[in-house]
Amino acid sequence: MxxxxxxxxxxxxxxxxxxxxxxxxxxxxxxxxxxxxxxxxxxxxxLRWFENIFAIDAFRRTILTSLQIALLSTTIALIIGIPAAYALNRHRIQLPGWLSTLFILPVLVPELVLGFSLLKNVAVQFNSPIYLSLLFGHALIVLPYVVRVISASLASFDFSIEEAAISLGSPPLKTFFTVLLPNVRSGVIAAFILAFITSINDVSISIFLTGPGLSTLPIQLLAHMEQFFDPTVASVSVLLMILTVAVMAVVERTLGLTFLAK
Amino acid sequence: MKRFAGWTQASPATLLVVVFLVLPVLATIVTTFTTPGGPFATYAAFFGSGFRRAVLFRTIQVSLAVTVIALVIGFLTAYVVSRAPGWLKSILIIAAVFPLLTGVVVRSFAWLIILGKNGILNSTLISLGLITEPFQMLYTQGAVIVAMVYLFVPLMILTLVGVLESIPDDLIQASSSLGAKPSATFMQVTLPLAVPGLIVGAVLVFTGSFTSYATPQLLGGEQVMMMGTLMYQQAMVTFDWVAASTIAAVMVVITIAIVAAMNAMARRLNPMTA
Incomplete structure (x- = not known):
């Protein structure tokens, strides 16, 4: 060729x-x-700059916060995104066409606008904890990945298997966990890992929803770069690249990397 | 009950998007029309300020430059990748996915090392004797454009590889067996069929550049202010939330207008449906 x-x-x-x-x-x-x-x-x-990462309190703290936010927001997105993707595939005729557009809104609306709006109209307006806005902001931006990847898995799922289970007397929830979920397992794993890395790397939402006492790793990196020009940021970047390699390995084993080219 | 099963399953996600995205963003936009000065006072102030107009103009200029460069590089590369033998294609796709999944901060930081005053590019040029004094490369429009092209080329390559692979091989073979040269086949078969994909890629890159924050912040700084960095400054440094909301509204309108316009264009230009 x-x-x-x-x-x-x-x-x-x-x-x-x-x-x-x-x-x-x-x-x-x-x-x-x-x-x-x-x-x-x-x-x-x-390797001393790698040791330096963990010697700096702000990095230790923000790494933990970022992991926590990524884990929680991804879990939220999976819990609500899997049923949504299921509904879009199984009950498409019941649902209005704009619903699938609604689920991709988080990638359509500029993230900066979303972050600022969450700060202004949720956190400040209702005097609610900023952590909550940060968490839901992240859940929102990873939701489109979850819905898209799970939908792709469901597209090749034969719903007659599910109907067979139900007609043989299996209750709906049990059917969901024992028939449907195992069949889309690789999609769930891929959705989880893609959502996780998206959350870990996010800047545009988090920049408005962090402040004294609460920050994420990318925001801390930006702050560190403005003051210091030492290799610490490079070391953290390498750690993040190692995470990227792990993510790629998982995606390759579940969806295949070419999925990202679709 | 069964008639509502779909709604029951979709409702938690619907609720999250409506409560935490649609309503807050609408509220931000609505407040720009309800200021004491009248419904369009904030927009008059935005477009009346020479500085803010310049920022808007620069943002459009940078985003257009990035889009055009990324389109050309991305398309030619994707063309080669899509025709490469299997093993090589896998390697090239891995090499494109890796930067894509690496965060924007890391990728912008790389260019900070390269373009800095004592950065790799300057010290290489000096040691080669091509220049005597380091160039000011950081905090220029060029630096922002280069870093953004770097940011978006992988996305463009992957989008276009997908598009090019979906073009039936029969068409290419038919064209060449009827005597078209490879270049003619490329121009008259491959390129027109890739147009819808090119438009999708262009929309992704333009809107991504137009609303970016980290790259202009790190490589452009105060000197190359763009809409995203201006919005952040107004919101979090000068605490002028009305001005920040106005910028947010302008961003949303321009983004949605471009997506809608490009969607309409993609439909008209698609040779498969026309």
Whole structure:
């Protein structure tokens, strides 16, 4: 197949992929440097900037907050998103067409606008804890991933299996957990992991919903970069890249990475 | 009871979106029309300020530049990827997905190291003897554009690989067996069939750039203020929530208008439905 492609185009593609991967290799190199300033190629190899992450209280705290928010928001999105995706596939004729649009609104409305609106009209207006707005904000932005991935899994599910179980006397909830859920298990795992990484990396919602006493890891990274130019941020970036690799491995085993190209 | 089963299952998600997204965002937009100065006072103030007009204009300019560059790079790359042999294609897709799943802060930070005053690019150029003094590359429009292209090219590649793979191989073979050169096949068969995908990609990149925050904040700073960074500054630094709401409303209107316009265009230009 490749023989039909102009060599210039192949060279261009090679350059594009160097452009894509190069900067991340530079971050990795900078993280391993033994210097107090950011540099590449690394001068002297050391892992001391990785130790520094956990020596800084703000990083320890925000890593925990980010993990907590990601875990909780993803769980919320799964608990409400799986039934929603099921309804959209199983009872499509009952439901109005705009409902599926409603579930993709969180990716259509600019995240900054959503974050600001949650701050202004939920947290401040009703004097409610900012943590709640942060949590629901994250649940909202990961909901479209959950609905989309679960819908894709359900598209290949044969609903007559479910009907067979029900007609043989299995109660609806039991059918859901013993027949439907095991059949879309890989979709659930993929949805979970994609939602999780989206939440961990989020800036635009969180930037408005953090403040003294409550911050997430990406926001702390931004704050650290404005004051210091040491390799700590590079080290945290490497930890996040390791997480990305783990996510990719899970997606590949469940949906296949080509799912992301659909 | 069964008639409402769908609603029962969809209601928690519907409720979350309505209560925590639709209502708060609508409230933000409504408050811009209910200020003491009259319904359009805040918009008159926004478009009356030369500085804010300049920010809006710059944001459109940067987003357009990023969209066009990402479209060209993304399409040519996706074309090669979609025709690559299986093993190579898998590697290339992995290489595109990896940056996509890596956060925006990490990816912008990489360009901070590269473009900084004592960054890799400057020190390389100096050691090669091409320049004597470091260039000011950070906090320029160019830096923001480069970093944003970096941000969005993977998305464009993956979107377009999906589109190109869905073009039936028969069409390509028919074209070449009827005597068209590869370049003619590309221009007259592949490209027109990819137009709807190109439009989807362009919408994703334009709206993503238009409403971005982290990249202009890190690489543009105060000098290259964009709508997202201006909105944050108004909301959290000067605490002018009316002005921030106005920017939010302008962002929502422009985003939705572009999505709607591009959707309509995609439908008209789709050779499969026309």
């Amino acid at each position: 490749t023989r039909n492609i102009h060599p210039l185009l192949i060279a261009g593609t090679a350059l594009v992929f160097m452009f894509l991967v190069g900067p991340l290799i530079i971050v990795l190199g900078a993280a391993l440097s033994d210097t107090t300033y950011l540099t590449f190629p690394p001068q002297g190899l050391s």
